[in-house]
Amino acid sequence: MTIPAPAPKFAVLRSWKTAPYLVGAGLAMMGDNIEHVITYLVLWNTFHSPILVGFQLVSHWLPYLLLSVYAGALAQRFDCRRIIQGAQILFMFVSLCWGILFLTGTLQLWQACVLLVLHGLAGCLWGPAEQMMLYDFAGREQLPSAVRINATFRSLGVLFGPVVGSVLLLTLGTTWGIFANIVFYLPLTLFLARTKFTGHSREGVYQTGRVSLWQSFRVLGTVRKDHVIMGMLILAALASVSIGAVLQTAMPVFGNELTPAGADGELVYGALLFALGIGGVVGGFFLEASGWIPPTVRTAVISSITFGAFAMLFAFTGSLVVALIALVLTGFSQITATSTGQAIVQLEAPAAERGRVLGAYSMFGPGMQTFSGVTIGALGTLVGIPITVVIGGAVLVAGALLTALYIRGSARRAEV
Known part of the structure; x- marks a missing residue:
């Protein structure tokens, strides 16, 4: 690309x-x-x-x-x-x-x-x-x-x-x-x-014909042939299913476990949520201000790996300080992975299909968070919430590595 x-x-x-x-x-x-x-x-x-x-x-x-x-x-x-x-x-x-x-x-x-x-x-x-x-x-x-x-x-x-x-x-x-x-x-x-922009002003490409739910999903057959777009969809789905909204939902559990004796549990809980949120905000501004991290497939894969790894570190540690640092880095990695994947999908999508391809990204990304509740409910009951987060992080790390191999292998086959 x-x-x-x-x-x-x-x-x-x-x-x-x-x-x-x-x-x-x-x-x-x-x-x-x-x-x-x-x-x-x-x-x-x-x-x-x-x-x-x-x-x-x-x-x-x-x-x-x-x-x-x-x-x-x-x-x-x-x-x-x-x-x-x-x-x-x-x-x-x-x-x-x-x-x-x-x-x-x-x-x-x-x-x-x-x-x-x-x-x-x-x-x-x-x-x-x-x-x-x-x-x-x-x-x-x-x-x-x-x-x-x-x-x-x-x-x-x-x-x-x-x-x-x-x-x-x-x-x-x-x-x-x-x-x-x-x-x-x-x-x-x-x-x-008030704005003159319509979402189509630059290219003037509109989808013609009747829009039906079934016809809309035909775009999945199109993106399946593009290894880069498909790779970004897979990464988004992996992040949503493995970790998704689990950290926010399960934060009260970690707040109880990480609260030092005599400390205010609600204050610790708020600090953990804030650390995760501020990591995303600082990460976004850092990416823009530094220009050090380009929006490439490599960036999307590496940031997905670090997203899973730092989530695992947070779940493993018993130290509040380490947990706060791990959450900041988790938020940083998450916004890097998400914004990079979104940009790549936009850049790679054909003009005539951009809307539906972006819809597919939303389906694989935010949509798959529907199953994060199943993840935390089922696994959390069996092995506990911290181990559930560790498993989710490990799945994301392994899945991101396999996705990188899939993208590279598909690119090589396309060159032959």
Whole structure:
């Protein structure tokens, strides 16, 4: 594959056509996480249902698994601005419904399940169109930079969303806090009403004909023939199934085990979550500022290996200091692997298939996190949570090495 020449550092943030889009996406991701903080607390206090907790995870990621490719086909055919605005409006509608149900005290289990599914559908619809817009804004030359900065801003949203959500809970309460959350989706929605970019402006390539769910999945036959794209999809799937959301979900367990005698367990738990989040944020800005790590297949493979290795170190250690350092490096490796894989898929995808290929990446990446709940539930019961993380890290390391051999072997066969 041909890697574009390095663009000026932080060029996409110095552009008034791109910077508001990236900031708006980060704020929207913060709103997404604020909603989780508030609604998950209310749902537990209202229903005390472990099954509902599992459904929260499944409803968030299952739409990515089943519908991402179709969402990519929609992004390939229609104006991506309107698709993203539709997703943001759906997010706002869900927050509004939560607020009304909280205010009136009429929340029922079936209503909660419907809103959780709608929230997951909004995220699924947003993903491929968001990436199409990045290509349109930045062009091929600045695309790796745009993908890195976008991933970093989304990591900022994930990192500070729980903090802001907690502040809203303390100051406004659950009802008015969820109403206030609607504001975080507005900047991106309003900016897209003004920008001229559509996700197709540079190449003007739209998918023609009827978009059906079955036709959308035909792209998997296309990407199967491209060893680089297929390798990135495999790496994304491995990371999601083996580790995925397991670290965040299981962090209370590690917080209890790593809390020194006499220390505040909640403070340790918060520090562990913050270390993982700040690793992704610092990693994204470092990648952009240094320019030392190019967006290559080698980078994607090595960062996937270190992602698994540092997760294993975190699970093995009994030292809080080592655990915090390992989590920072885990977050750094994760954002490197994710942003590199995303950029490579964008650069390699044919223009006429880019939307559906990006949808396939969302299916193999975020979508496969649906199974991380099965991973932690089944293995965690059998061997314990720490050993489960160790096994997941080992699977990712071994899988990344095998993927590297697959890509290299396929490239050699193509040359013959």
